[in-house]
Amino acid sequence: MAYRPARPNLASEEPQHLSRGKVGISCLIITESFFFVCFIVAYLYYVVILQVEDGGPDPVELFRGDIMVYIASVTLLSSSVTVVLASRALARGAHDKFRSWLAITLLLGGFFLFATILEWMHLIGDLGMWLDTSTLGTCFFSLVGFHALHVVIGLTALSLCLLISFMGRLPEQQAERFEVLSWYWHFVDVVWLFVFTTVYILRVYT
Amino acid sequence: MTVLPRTSTAKPEPSRPGVLERVHEWVVTIDHKRLGILYISAGILFFLVGGIEAGVIRYQLAYAANPTIDPVTFNQMFTMHGTTMVFLVGMPVLLGFGNYLTPLMIGTRDMAFPRLNAWGFWVFLFGGLLLYYSFIGSSGLYGAPGAPDVGWFAYSPLTTRAFNRGNNVDYWTLGILVSGFGSMATGINLVVTILCLRCKGMKLMRMPIMVWSMLVTGFLVMIALPVLTAAQVMLLFDRFLGAHFFDPQLEGSVLLWQHLFWFFGHPEVYILIIPAFGFISEIIPVFSRKVIFGYTMMVVALVWIAFQSMGVWAHHMFAVGLPPSLNAFFAASTFLIAVPTGIKIFNWIGTIWGGRIIYKTPMLFALGFVGMFVIGGLTGIMLATVPFDWDVSDSYFVVGHFHYVLFGGTLFAIFGAIYYWFPKMSGKMLSEKLGKLHFWVLFIGFNLTFAPMHVSGMLGMPRRIYTYAPDRGLDIWNLLSSIGYGVQFIAILIFVWNILHSLRKGEDAGDDPWDAWTLEWATTSPPKSWNFNPLPVVKSRRPLWDAKHPEDPDHEYE
Numbered sequence: 001m002a003y004r005p006a007r008p009n010l011a012s013e014e015p016q017h018l019s020r021g022k023v024g025i026s027c028l029i030i031t032e033s034f035f036f037v038c039f040i041v042a043y044l045y046y047v048v049i050l051q052v053e054d055g056g057p058d059p060v061e062l063f064r065g066d067i068m069v070y071i072a073s074v075t076l077l078s079s080s081v082t083v084v085l086a087s088r089a090l091a092r093g094a095h096d097k098f099r100s101w102l103a104i105t106l107l108l109g110g111f112f113l114f115a116t117i118l119e120w121m122h123l124i125g126d127l128g129m130w131l132d133t134s135t136l137g138t139c140f141f142s143l144v145g146f147h148a149l150h151v152v153i154g155l156t157a158l159s160l161c162l163l164i165s166f167m168g169r170l171p172e173q174q175a176e177r178f179e180v181l182s183w184y185w186h187f188v189d190v191v192w193l194f195v196f197t198t199v200y201i202l203r204v205y206t
Numbered sequence: 207m208t209v210l211p212r213t214s215t216a217k218p219e220p221s222r223p224g225v226l227e228r229v230h231e232w233v234v235t236i237d238h239k240r241l242g243i244l245y246i247s248a249g250i251l252f253f254l255v256g257g258i259e260a261g262v263i264r265y266q267l268a269y270a271a272n273p274t275i276d277p278v279t280f281n282q283m284f285t286m287h288g289t290t291m292v293f294l295v296g297m298p299v300l301l302g303f304g305n306y307l308t309p310l311m312i313g314t315r316d317m318a319f320p321r322l323n324a325w326g327f328w329v330f331l332f333g334g335l336l337l338y339y340s341f342i343g344s345s346g347l348y349g350a351p352g353a354p355d356v357g358w359f360a361y362s363p364l365t366t367r368a369f370n371r372g373n374n375v376d377y378w379t380l381g382i383l384v385s386g387f388g389s390m391a392t393g394i395n396l397v398v399t400i401l402c403l404r405c406k407g408m409k410l411m412r413m414p415i416m417v418w419s420m421l422v423t424g425f426l427v428m429i430a431l432p433v434l435t436a437a438q439v440m441l442l443f444d445r446f447l448g449a450h451f452f453d454p455q456l457e458g459s460v461l462l463w464q465h466l467f468w469f470f471g472h473p474e475v476y477i478l479i480i481p482a483f484g485f486i487s488e489i490i491p492v493f494s495r496k497v498i499f500g501y502t503m504m505v506v507a508l509v510w511i512a513f514q515s516m517g518v519w520a521h522h523m524f525a526v527g528l529p530p531s532l533n534a535f536f537a538a539s540t541f542l543i544a545v546p547t548g549i550k551i552f553n554w555i556g557t558i559w560g561g562r563i564i565y566k567t568p569m570l571f572a573l574g575f576v577g578m579f580v581i582g583g584l585t586g587i588m589l590a591t592v593p594f595d596w597d598v599s600d601s602y603f604v605v606g607h608f609h610y611v612l613f614g615g616t617l618f619a620i621f622g623a624i625y626y627w628f629p630k631m632s633g634k635m636l637s638e639k640l641g642k643l644h645f646w647v648l649f650i651g652f653n654l655t656f657a658p659m660h661v662s663g664m665l666g667m668p669r670r671i672y673t674y675a676p677d678r679g680l681d682i683w684n685l686l687s688s689i690g691y692g693v694q695f696i697a698i699l700i701f702v703w704n705i706l707h708s709l710r711k712g713e714d715a716g717d718d719p720w721d722a723w724t725l726e727w728a729t730t731s732p733p734k735s736w737n738f739n740p741l742p743v744v745k746s747r748r749p750l751w752d753a754k755h756p757e758d759p760d761h762e763y764e
Contacts, residue, residue: 018402020318027394031428038436038466042451045462054450054457132448135457142443 021180029187032150036191039146040198043139048203056134057127063204072115073196076151079108080189083158083182091175095165102162105185109155116148140199147188147195154188157181236320237735238305241327243631245302246624248331249295255338256290257698259283261691264655268688270676280672281355285378286337288358292474293382294334296612299620300481301392301427304420306631308396310726310733311417313405313742318398326391333385340377354378357670359467360441362452362460367445376445383438386431393427396420405725407744411505412764414724414747415498418505419484422512423477429516430473437466464526468519476515478612479579480508482619483550486572489626490554492722493569494561497760500553501747507546507553514543524592525599533592540590547583551576566720567641571622574649578614582607585660600670603663609656621648621701628705629719633731634712640704644697651693658683658690723748 046052047059063069086101120141123129129137161178164170170178223231232240262283266275275283305323309316317323340353354374356364365375400421404413413421441463443449450456452463491498498504520528520536554576563569585607589595598604621644628636662683667674674680718727728750729738746752746760 020398020402023401024319024394024398027397027428031390031394031432033432034429035432035436038433038440041466042440042462045459046457050459052457130447131443132450135450138443138449138451138458142440142449 019176019180021177022183025180025183029183032187033191036143036146036194039139039143040194043143043198044202046135046139048198051203052135054134056136057129059136059140059199059203062123062136063200066119066200068115068119069196069200072112073192075108075115076112076192077189079105079112080186082108083185087175087179087182090170090172090178093172095170095172099162099165102158102165106155106158106162109151109158109185113148113151113155116144116151143195144199147191150188150191154185158185234324236316236324238309238317238320238323239631239733239735239737241323242302242304242306244327245298245305245330248327248334249299249302252290252294252298252334254698254702256287256295257695259287259290261695263287264688264691266672267674267684269685270674270678270681272673275672277672278352278355281357281670282353282374284670285354285357289337289354289378289382290334291612292358292478293385294330294337296478296616297389298330300423300478300616301389301396303485303620303623303627304396304423304481305392307627307726308399308417308420309403310630310729310737311414311724312400312403312408313725313738313744314399314403315737315741317395318402319395322391323395326388326395328388329391330385330388333381333383333388336384337377337381340374340381344374344377345372359471360463362441362458362463363454365441365445365463366453366455368453368455376442379438379441379445383435383442386435386438389427390431390435393424393431396424397428400424405741405744411502412744412747414484415487415501415504415508416481416484416724418508419480419487422508423480426473426477426480426512426515430470430477433466434470434474437463437470440466461523461526464523465519468522469516471522472519473512473515475608475611476511478616480511482575482616483508485619485623485626486554486575487550488722488724489568489572489622490557492626492720493564493566493572494558495564496557496561497748498553499556499559500549503549504553507549510546511543514539514546518543521590521595524595537590537592541587544583544587551580551583566625567636567638567645568622568626568720570642570645571618571625574645575615575618575622578610578618578652582610582612582615585610598663600668601663602659602667602669605669606656606659606663609659613656614652621645624705626720627726628708629715630726630731630733632709632712633715634708635715635719636708636712637704640700640707644700644704647700648694648697651690651695651697653690654693655687655690658686662687718750723750725749728753 082101082105086098086105089095089097089101123140129141131138131141158181161170161181232244235241235244260283262275263280266272266280305317337354340351342351344351344353352372352374354360354377356370356375356378360375360378363369400413400417404410440449440451444451444453444458450458452458452460454460487498487504518536518540520532521540524533524536558573585603589598589604589607625636625641628634662680663669665679665683667680667684674684715731717729717731719731720727725738725742725744726733728742742749744752746764748760752759752761
């Protein structure tokens with residue numbers, strides 16, 4: 001690069017008190033939260049409050065007693081615990097443990113995604129639902145879909161970490177970076193709590 | 207970014223590089239100062255384009271029943287004018303100043319994420335170009351190419367497929383969506399920079415008000431822009447996947463769009479004005495030769511405004527028929543937000559009071575800002591009164607009101623900031639003579655354009671109408687507004703000439719031409735890419751005062 005800031009004695013300068021990575025990911029989480037709030041508001045407005053009837057399937061019949069989604073939720077939430085264990089293992093320099101916990105995290109997250117795919121195959125394939133068939137379809141697929149997209153992003157990033165670790169390029173000095181990523185994964189899980197409550201509890205059981 | 211530890215600063219300046227090389231340097235740059243200048247320059251270019259669109263509007267409305275412009279073109283002009291000025295002028299110029307000044311003012315070398323910063327700029331620029339490509343690339347009404355024509359807040363059902371068969375709305379949605387990603391990146395970057403990279407001794411309550419305003423703006427961008435993004439994504443789903451969010455024919459709600467848009471839209475207004483508050487809070491003390499009056503309250507007022515700006519959005523929707531209780535709530539919260547704003551106005555006056563005022567161009571613009579912004583604020587309080595709003599909603603009164611805030615407020619502050627910091631950015635002074643001429647011509651032209659709009663609005667002139675009948679008492683007020691546009695046009699020409707002329711032949715500025723007190727004046731003009739060596743250590747809110755007056759430093763009083 002022709003123009004590169006020449007940094008005088010940067011190595012000797014004092015490190016900052018606050019980590020850029022942690023503050024940055026917190027900011028990203030705030031931003032993304034407001035993105036999700038909009039889709040949750042749309043779902044609440046149309047499906048829970050207005051209870052629009054436009055010939056689409058009834059969410060109460062659709063989601064009541066769906067055992068799979070509970071299992072998937074528990075799986076996703078437990079992956080938050082395993083990612084912390086992985087993060088701590090990496091900070092200690094226990095690389096094998098790190099890889100094991102990370103692999104378990106990936107499996108748990110992967111199972112959640114698999115459950116979503118099964119559910120969508122049922123809704124789209126068997127019942128013929130999609131964004132354009134009813135207001136419920138519009139709200140459900142956009143909200144759950146954006147959450148699933150974030151799961152995919154998180155799983156991709158975590159898989160890359162596993163790959164990099166197997167290549168021997170994730171030393172414990174980089175543990176903070178992994179911790180930053182694990183915060184993002186926690187965020188994906190916490191969003192699911194809200195999505196789950198909105199979609200599978202509020203209208204269905206109240 | 208990866209940090210390359212270098213032990214030596216003595217990197218020899220390359221002998222004057224060729225044009226292509228210099229362009230390449232600017233394209234690949236991750237230096238916050240260059241990116242700041244790029245943001246500001248791109249913003250000024252879009253400003254000229256948006257200004258020409260305003261000229262078409264004012265030409266068409268200069269006299270009654272003017273047959274020149276057809277309604278479709280007129281709709282495109284006001285849509286593009288509004289969209290351009292908000293998304294492609296206001297935000298990039300203000301965030302550009304934030305980019306340029308924040309690391310300098312807090313005594314660090316760059317933004318927290320320099321590459322993200324570069325990404326943000328280019329994404330913004332191409333978002334803007336995508337929006338403008340609609341003029342030739344879209345298929346609008348009747349299949350002819352045309353820009354978006356649904357107004358800058360693009361109410362549904364105008365944007366539904368049934369009423370908008372072409373794809374110019376999609377250009378609007380995608381252009382704003384893409385440039386919005388750039389804004390969010392910059393907002394996050396500013397917040398992280400300010401929270402993490404302050405130099406030694408730069409406590410939060412020692413930061414210049416300008417930096418505080420950028421911190422608050424960064425938070426507002428982080429909160430408001432994703433809501434716009436979500437709304438735009440929903441609109442795209444509606445238009446391309448047949449979703450039902452905003453289409454009333456499919457049980458969708460036009461109100462949801464309005465709520466989402468204005469939940470973004472009102473914080474956006476403060477995103478556009480809070481950095482301006484920051485500029486003014488830097489300029490007024492320096493040209494009054496006094497410390498800013500009520501620093502703590504200035505900070506409190508900024509944060510207060512930011513919080514409350516998220517609870518006033520429905521005052522844009524009084525005329526749609528919300529329940530009276532909601533109207534009352536949003537009217538009350540809008541009245542209340544005038545309190546912190548008033549605190550700021552009084553503190554600026556308190557700073558000027560008893561000061562040794564120097565009437566240089568930046569100060570003229572700052573004083574113009576205070577006056578014009580007060581007028582815009584007062585008409586804002588009038589509009590917060592629900593019955594009055596019902597009467598003048600969507601009339602030229604509203605147009606006059608928000609131009610006093612965004613033109614008399616934000617734009618005057620931007621011009622003040624350009625005159626104030628141009629010497630730092632370029633190493634050259636802007637001509638004081640041309641600057642004063644620019645100010646006075648613009649001041650007269652501005653008031654000539656926008657003051658009559660209050661009258662024509664109260665007489666019943668609706669906004670966004672491409673023509674009007676003669677003999678309704680509207681002619682003279684519209685003519686005055688159009689003449690005022692011409693006067694402003696001359697002022698802008700003077701400004702552009704001043705910039706071009708001073709870049710080549712301006713006086714050398716030196717490090718600190720205004721005898722100012724904040725850290726950006728402690729380094730060379732223009733600063734080296736690493737800003738400071740060694741990094742500064744501060745003990746008070748005015749580190750340069752301490753350095754210049756060791757016998758009477760500020761930190762003994764704070």
